Amino acid sequence: MKTHVFDAVIVGAGGAGLMTALYASRGANVAVISKLYPTRSHTGTAQGGIGAALGNLEEDHWEWHAYDTVKGSDYLADQDAVDILCKEAIETVVELEHMGLPFDRLPNGRISQRRFGGHTNNETGKPVMRACHAADRTGHMILQTLYQQCIKNKVNFFDEFHVVDLIRVDDTIRGIIAYEIATGELHVFHSKAVHFATGGWGRCWEVTSNAHSLTGDGTAICLRNGVPLQDMEFFQFHPTGIYKLGILITEGVRGEGGILLNGQGERFMERYAPTIKDLASRDVVSRAIFMEIQAGRGINGQNYVHLDVRPETVNKYNELAGDPKRIDRAYIEEKLPDIADFTRTYLGIDPVEEPMPIQPTAHYAMGGIPTDVHGRVLIGAEKRVLPGLYAAGECACVSVHGANRLGTNSLVDLVVFGRRSGAHIAEYCREAELLPLPTGTGQHVQADFERLRTGTGGMKPFELRRRMQKTMTDNVGVFRTEESMSKAIEDLHHIRHDYETRVQIDDKGQRYNTDLLEAWELGCLLELAEVTAFSARARKESRGGHAREDFPERDDHEWLKHTLCARDEDGHYSLDYKPVVLGRYEPKKRVY
Amino acid sequence: MQAKLKIRRFNPETDKKPWWGEYTLENVHRTDTVLDLLHRIKWEQDGTLSLRRSCAHGVCGSDAMRINGANALACKTLVSRLGSGKGDVINIQVEPILGLSVEKDLIVDMEPFFDHYRSVMPYFINDQPVPADGRERLQSPEDRHRFDDTTKCILCAACTSSCPSFWADDRYVGPAAIVQAHRFIFDSRDEGMNERLEVMADTFGVWRCRTIFNCTNACPREIKVTEAIADVKKAITSGKV
Numbered sequence: 001m002k003t004h005v006f007d008a009v010i011v012g013a014g015g016a017g018l019m020t021a022l023y024a025s026r027g028a029n030v031a032v033i034s035k036l037y038p039t040r041s042h043t044g045t046a047q048g049g050i051g052a053a054l055g056n057l058e059e060d061h062w063e064w065h066a067y068d069t070v071k072g073s074d075y076l077a078d079q080d081a082v083d084i085l086c087k088e089a090i091e092t093v094v095e096l097e098h099m100g101l102p103f104d105r106l107p108n109g110r111i112s113q114r115r116f117g118g119h120t121n122n123e124t125g126k127p128v129m130r131a132c133h134a135a136d137r138t139g140h141m142i143l144q145t146l147y148q149q150c151i152k153n154k155v156n157f158f159d160e161f162h163v164v165d166l167i168r169v170d171d172t173i174r175g176i177i178a179y180e181i182a183t184g185e186l187h188v189f190h191s192k193a194v195h196f197a198t199g200g201w202g203r204c205w206e207v208t209s210n211a212h213s214l215t216g217d218g219t220a221i222c223l224r225n226g227v228p229l230q231d232m233e234f235f236q237f238h239p240t241g242i243y244k245l246g247i248l249i250t251e252g253v254r255g256e257g258g259i260l261l262n263g264q265g266e267r268f269m270e271r272y273a274p275t276i277k278d279l280a281s282r283d284v285v286s287r288a289i290f291m292e293i294q295a296g297r298g299i300n301g302q303n304y305v306h307l308d309v310r311p312e313t314v315n316k317y318n319e320l321a322g323d324p325k326r327i328d329r330a331y332i333e334e335k336l337p338d339i340a341d342f343t344r345t346y347l348g349i350d351p352v353e354e355p356m357p358i359q360p361t362a363h364y365a366m367g368g369i370p371t372d373v374h375g376r377v378l379i380g381a382e383k384r385v386l387p388g389l390y391a392a393g394e395c396a397c398v399s400v401h402g403a404n405r406l407g408t409n410s411l412v413d414l415v416v417f418g419r420r421s422g423a424h425i426a427e428y429c430r431e432a433e434l435l436p437l438p439t440g441t442g443q444h445v446q447a448d449f450e451r452l453r454t455g456t457g458g459m460k461p462f463e464l465r466r467r468m469q470k471t472m473t474d475n476v477g478v479f480r481t482e483e484s485m486s487k488a489i490e491d492l493h494h495i496r497h498d499y500e501t502r503v504q505i506d507d508k509g510q511r512y513n514t515d516l517l518e519a520w521e522l523g524c525l526l527e528l529a530e531v532t533a534f535s536a537r538a539r540k541e542s543r544g545g546h547a548r549e550d551f552p553e554r555d556d557h558e559w560l561k562h563t564l565c566a567r568d569e570d571g572h573y574s575l576d577y578k579p580v581v582l583g584r585y586e587p588k589k590r591v592y
Numbered sequence: 593m594q595a596k597l598k599i600r601r602f603n604p605e606t607d608k609k610p611w612w613g614e615y616t617l618e619n620v621h622r623t624d625t626v627l628d629l630l631h632r633i634k635w636e637q638d639g640t641l642s643l644r645r646s647c648a649h650g651v652c653g654s655d656a657m658r659i660n661g662a663n664a665l666a667c668k669t670l671v672s673r674l675g676s677g678k679g680d681v682i683n684i685q686v687e688p689i690l691g692l693s694v695e696k697d698l699i700v701d702m703e704p705f706f707d708h709y710r711s712v713m714p715y716f717i718n719d720q721p722v723p724a725d726g727r728e729r730l731q732s733p734e735d736r737h738r739f740d741d742t743t744k745c746i747l748c749a750a751c752t753s754s755c756p757s758f759w760a761d762d763r764y765v766g767p768a769a770i771v772q773a774h775r776f777i778f779d780s781r782d783e784g785m786n787e788r789l790e791v792m793a794d795t796f797g798v799w800r801c802r803t804i805f806n807c808t809n810a811c812p813r814e815i816k817v818t819e820a821i822a823d824v825k826k827a828i829t830s831g832k833v
């Protein structure tokens with residue numbers, strides 16, 4: 001085993017990891033470790049925009065952004081963190097521009113902004129133009145820009161190194177263990193601080209907008225190392241995934257005037273959200289689509305509806321609404337080129353001429369590794385800081401998204417809290433000591449990999465993955481019940497048992513053994529699926545992304561609190577709760 | 593329909609030389625992507641088949657490969673686009689991209705590619721103080737538009753690895769690095785033009801390009817790569833952008 005020494009190790013090179021690295025490396029010797037080449041990270045797929053109340057087109061205030069975020073979260077977000085998110089969004093977006101990010105521009109040279117779901121003028125309740133964008137590849141531009149800046153600042157990268165464990169001794173951090181994909185060799189990265197930025201775990205479900213690589217590794221590693229995970233029952237289903245494929249069609253399409261139509265050609269969102277209609281929060285729209293389909297009003301009775309951004313449709317509804325905006329083919333080609341490319345490539349459909357078939361797709365993890373506003377990981381209901389352990393981005397839970405994230409707020413989260421976390425790490429490393437590695441470091445990891453490599457039970461990882469995805473989709477999806485979740489928990493228990501005793505892979509080699517690593521990733525997915533089902537079954541109310549048929553109402557009296565789910569050595573899960581940090585905005589009924 | 597795949601396999605750990613693996617898949621749909629088929633082979637038939645992939649919808653740049661002799665992203669190549677097949681069978685041949693050494697099966701060594709990328713200073717350079725009002729630098733939509741096309745690059749290497757000049761001499765920076773240089777040279781806010789044009793005018797810079805257009809045909813992001821190279825050539829000879 002090779003050993004490397006750094007002040008801090010950052011695991012993950014998406015938007016969160018790279019922003020953290022830029023700031024941490026100003027004061028500390030930092031290594032960024034990523035299982036993918038940094039530019040392959042899923043941040044690069046983010047389409048629609050990054051929210052900040054710049055007010056470049058119309059009146060806007062960060063306090064309005066904060067209110068929308070809290071309301072969108074169904075009042076589960078911590079309001080102190082939300083204030084930071086929305087206030088610092090403005091300076092952070094400007095900072096990205098200063099780093100060279102090519103935002104789209106307005107005629108006066110300022111950053112262009114568009115409408116997005118749940119973002120409103122707080123006085124009128126009407127949608128506000130707050131999402132800063134670079135065509136429909138905003139995430140791509142953020143990822144590229146941050147990576148470019150890291151190259152400029154000579155940040156150390158270990159590309160295609162797969163982190164497989166954290167080295168924690170009691171309440172101290174000593175580093176991580178990584179598997180070098182090219183050689184199969186294990187490496188120890190000995191450090192004072194470790195930061196996780198490993199992204200989401202949409203691959204727990206069948207239909208998802210998430211990359212194959214989004215398997216929740218960092219979150220699962222923390223869970224295994226005694227960090228209870230927060231609010232895992234809240235997973236966002238984005239309303240508009242391409243039918244069957246799950247590829248995301250950005251909310252920006254509706255921001256540009258696109259509308260949802262059911263099988264009867266009806267703009268059904270008028271019934272569910274009379275004021276803001278198609279631009280209601282994602283949980284609201286996903287449930288509406290689901291209910292339309294259940295009522296037999298899908299297209300031709302099937303389980304999808306249409307998203308229509310044809311100029312004639314958009315212009316018709318704009319005219320009805322008294323909105324002078326008119327669009328044409330050239331406008332769509334310019335504002336939504338990637339969306340047009342996706343639907344042409346994968347569906348053979350030109351969105352200028354035909355509506356797109358869509359269904360909800362598993363999209364975003366609101367829950368994850370609990371942290372404070374400096375990215376420090378917090379243990380348990382007493383919020384004890386574990387010195388040297390940090391997290392940011394989708395794998396973490398600050399919590400600014402609560403029970404449902406607003407569109408454009410993840411990209412804000414990555415850069416705002418990545419920046420804060422990086423700054424804190426630099427400061428921490430100045431004072432902290434490098435503690436010795438414990439004896440036998442990495443031995444159990446080696447043993448785990450040996451077990452996976454030599455298993456002979458004849459069960460292919462992919463079969464188990466498919467079973468997990470099926471039960472999560474059927475039983476822990478857009479709508480849930482006590483019965484469905486109990487079924488999922490039971491299924492997952494069997495799948496995990498098979499995983500532990502019968503899994504067998506084909507590739508026994510050392511080089512680029514992706515067969516082995518996929519099997520290891522499945523272990524992470526399975527644990528996170530169990531935590532999700534377990535946390536969800538206990539929450540007997542409906543809030544944001546957690547919608548129960550047997551408890552359809554939100555219950556602030558009992559449930560205005562964060563879930564914490566721990567796992568013990570024997571694989572048993574237990575729950576605890578901690579209060580929500582309230583503030584300016586009193587919980588009230590959510591109407592759009 | 594049925595798909596018959598011939599895949600170029602090579603694992604230096606066990607193989608003396610590359611070989612063709614042959615696989616048959618049933619129930620293949622015209623809307624399946626080549627990545628779907630490779631996954632089915634890997635997951636159902638032979639887990640040792642190795643490739644890179646992540647996003648599965650053409651935006652992360654992981655899975656450039658030679659499919660029926662032409663560079664493309666596996667996840668963006670639909671079976672229907674590989675011809676209708678004879679009867680109900682479609683033949684598909686998959687090889688690693690050329691010009692970079694094969695590490696295992698469809699995985700090539702990307703380091704030389706990223707070295708070229710880094711050589712063009714692929715980052716924003718502007719040491720002027722930022723606007724005093726704490727706001728963004730201004731840029732007109734027209735100025736922004738000039739380099740729009742080259743901001744789309746996902747560093748997949750489909751272009752560079754389809755270029756005969758690069759095959760002939762891998763010291764040539766290659767189309768992808770030029771696309772990256774273009775993205776900054778034509779950005780009105782950037783001030784690194786002179787240094788970048790120097791790299792571009794080097795023996796292994798733009799003049800190696802013989803305008804063969806393979807890069808443009810290969811680019812999955814439909815970037816007009818040859819045009820971008822021509823823009824850079826013009827900037828060198830005229831000294832202005």
Ligand SMILES: Cc1cc2nc3c(=O)[nH]c(=O)nc-3n(C[C@H](O)[C@H](O)[C@H](O)COP(=O)(O)OP(=O)(O)OC[C@H]3O[C@@H](n4cnc5c(N)ncnc54)[C@H](O)[C@@H]3O)c2cc1C
Nearest residue numbers: 012013014016035036043048049163199393394408410411
């Ligand atoms: C299609 C799509 C569109 C979206 N659009 C928007 C939008 O318009 N606006 C918005 O705000 N949000 C959007 N989101 C959400 C947002 O893009 C993501 O939540 C966010 O990019 C996650 O960033 P991250 O840095 O946390 O993780 P990622 O970008 O996913 O990066 C994870 C990193 O961790 C590394 N990693 C993972 N596991 C390991 C391991 N074991 N060892 C080493 N490295 C590891 C990976 O290599 C990668 O570098 C979108 C999401 C999707 C899927």
Ligand code: SF4
Nearest residue numbers: 745746748749751811
């Ligand atoms: S220019 Fe096109 S083909 Fe070349 S690396 Fe970029 S995206 Fe790939």
Ligand code: FES
Nearest residue numbers: 646648652653667
């Ligand atoms: S897997 Fe991302 S481009 Fe093909």
